[in-house]
Amino acid sequence: MDSGHLSRRDYLKLMGASAAVINSELSMPVLAESREVQADRVRRMQWWHEATFGMFIHWGLYSVVGRHEWVMENEAIPVAEYEQFAGRFVPKPNAARDWARLAKAAGMKYMVMTSKHHEGFCLFNTKTTNYCATKQAAGRDLVREYVDAVRAEGLRVGLYYSLMDWHHPDGARCETDEAARKRFVTYIHEHIREILSNYGKIDILWYDVPWPLEAPGWESERMNEMVFKLQPDIIVNNRNKLPGDFSTPEQRIQAEDSGRAWESCMTMNDSWGYHAADDAWKTPKQIIRNLISCSRDGGNYLLNIGPKPDGSIPEESQRILSEVGSWMKSNSMSVIGADRCQPRRSNYSSFTRRGNTLYAHVHFWPGETVVIGGLLTRVKSASLLESGKKVDFVQDKFRVRLTGLPKQAPSHPVTTIAIECESEPTQDQYFIRKERDRREA
Numbered sequence: 141m142d143s144g145h146l147s148r149r150d151y152l153k154l155m156g157a158s159a160a161v162i163n164s165e166l167s168m169p170v171l172a173e174s175r176e177v178q179a180d181r182v183r184r185m186q187w188w189h190e191a192t193f194g195m196f197i198h199w200g201l202y203s204v205v206g207r208h209e210w211v212m213e214n215e216a217i218p219v220a221e222y223e224q225f226a227g228r229f230v231p232k233p234n235a236a237r238d239w240a241r242l243a244k245a246a247g248m249k250y251m252v253m254t255s256k257h258h259e260g261f262c263l264f265n266t267k268t269t270n271y272c273a274t275k276q277a278a279g280r281d282l283v284r285e286y287v288d289a290v291r292a293e294g295l296r297v298g299l300y301y302s303l304m305d306w307h308h309p310d311g312a313r314c315e316t317d318e319a320a321r322k323r324f325v326t327y328i329h330e331h332i333r334e335i336l337s338n339y340g341k342i343d344i345l346w347y348d349v350p351w352p353l354e355a356p357g358w359e360s361e362r363m364n365e366m367v368f369k370l371q372p373d374i375i376v377n378n379r380n381k382l383p384g385d386f387s388t389p390e391q392r393i394q395a396e397d398s399g400r401a402w403e404s405c406m407t408m409n410d411s412w413g414y415h416a417a418d419d420a421w422k423t424p425k426q427i428i429r430n431l432i433s434c435s436r437d438g439g440n441y442l443l444n445i446g447p448k449p450d451g452s453i454p455e456e457s458q459r460i461l462s463e464v465g466s467w468m469k470s471n472s473m474s475v476i477g478a479d480r481c482q483p484r485r486s487n488y489s490s491f492t493r494r495g496n497t498l499y500a501h502v503h504f505w506p507g508e509t510v511v512i513g514g515l516l517t518r519v520k521s522a523s524l525l526e527s528g529k530k531v532d533f534v535q536d537k538f539r540v541r542l543t544g545l546p547k548q549a550p551s552h553p554v555t556t557i558a559i560e561c562e563s564e565p566t567q568d569q570y571f572i573r574k575e576r577d578r579r580e581a
C-alpha cells in the first residue's frame with residue numbers, strides 16, 4: 141500500500157477498514173479488532189492527528205543532579221543516596237505556566253510531562269508511597285500545577301508514566317519472584333488509576349519502558365481496560381507491550397507503513413532530563429525541518445524540554461523554541477494538520493501538502509529560481525507564504541521553475557512557497573530519468 145498518497149482523513153478511514161495491524165515497534169501482529177474498536181480509535185485520535193506538534197517535558201529528581209535522567213542507573217547511585225535529592229527538589233510555584241506559554245507560542249498543541257520517570261519519584265500525590273512531590277521538600281502536587289497550566293493555555297494534556305522503576309524494591313525482582321510481581325503490578329496499576337482519576341480529563345497516557353516484564357506480567361490488557369474506563373476519550377501509546385493507539389519512534393523520524401498513527405519524540409540536545417553540560421543543541425532550522433518531515437509523512441512531532449530543578453527552562457531551549465515560534469506564526473498552516481504528502485525529491489526543499497496546495501519549504505536558498513522536477517500536476521498559482529507575494533512560474537512536463545525570487549532567502553530559517561495545483565500534487569523522478577531527452581532545450 142502506498143500510504144504516501146493518502147490524506148490524514150483518508151488514512152483514518154482506512155485504519156477503520158484494515159483487518160490487522162502490524163506493530164513494527166513490537167514486531168508482532170495484532171489480532172483483528174472489531175469495527176467498533178476501530179471506529180472508537182478514529183474518534184479519539186482525531187484531535188491528535190490535527191495537532192501534529194507537541195511538547196515533551198522530562199522533570200524529576202534527576203533535574204537536581206543535572207546529568208541526564210538516567211544518572212541514577214548510569215552512575216550506579218544507591219537508592220538511599222539518590223533519595224536525598226528529594227530534599228533539594230523545590231521548584232518555584234507554577235513553573236509549568238511558562239512551559240505552557242512557550243509551547244503555545246511555538247505553535248504546539250499538546251504537552252506530555254513525566255509524572256514518574258524510571259527513578260520512581262512521583263510528581264503527583266499518591267497514597268502508595270512517601271516518595272512523591274507532595275510529601276517531600278516540594279510539598280506540592282506538581283502534576284496538578286502542570287495540568288492546570290496546560291489547560292489554561294487551551295492545550296491538550298498528556299501524562300508520561302514509566303513502568304520501569306529503579307526505586308521500588310520489587311522493580312527488578314518482579315521478573316523472577318511472583319509475590320513481588322503481584323505487589324509491584326498492584327502498585328503500578330494504582331498509580332495509573334490515581335493519575336487518571338484525580339486531575340480531570342487527561343488526553344494522552346504515554347507509557348514508557350516496560351522492563352523487565354512482558355504484557356502478561358504487567359497485566360497490560362487489564363491496565364488499558366482500566367485506563368479507558370476512567371478516561372473514555374484518552375489515547376495511549378505502545379510502550380506497555382500492547383500496540384495502543386500510536387507508535388513512538390524515538391530520536392528518529394520514521395513513518396509507519398501500515399498507515400498506523402505515529403509520533404516521533406526527540407530531544408533538543410542529547411538528553412531528555414536537564415543536563416547542564418550537554419551543549420549538543422539542534423538549530424531551530426533542524427527542528428523546523430524535522431517538524432516538516434513528520435507532517436509530510438502524516439506523523440506527529442513531540443519535542444522535549446528538560447527544565448531545571450526550579451522549573452525554569454534552559455535558556456538555549458527557550459531561544460530555539462522562540463525562533464521556531466516566530467516561524468510558526470506565518471507558516472503553521474503548512475505543517476499543522478496537513479495531509480500526507482507524496483513529493484519529497486529536492487536537494488534544497490522539503491514538502492508538505494494541504495489538499496491541492498503543495499508547500500515547498502526551501503531550507504537551502506538557491507537564489508532567484510527555485511525548481512521542482514517531476515511534478516505531475518499542473519500548477520495554477522504560487523506565492524510566498526509569509527508575505528503572500530505572488531511568484532511567477534513556468535512549467536513544462538518535466539519541471540516547474542519558480543522565477544523572479546530574491547537573491548537571498550526572504551524568510552528565515554526556511555522559506556515556504558505555497559503552490560496551488562490543479563489536483564493533488566505528486567512527483568515522479570523516474571519519469572525524468574527515463575523520458576527526458578537531455579539534448580532538448
Ligand code: GLC
Nearest residue numbers: 198209210348349390405412
Ligand atoms: C527512553 C528513555 C527515557 C526517555 C524516553 C523518551 O525510553 O529511557 O529516559 O524518557 O525514552 O521517549
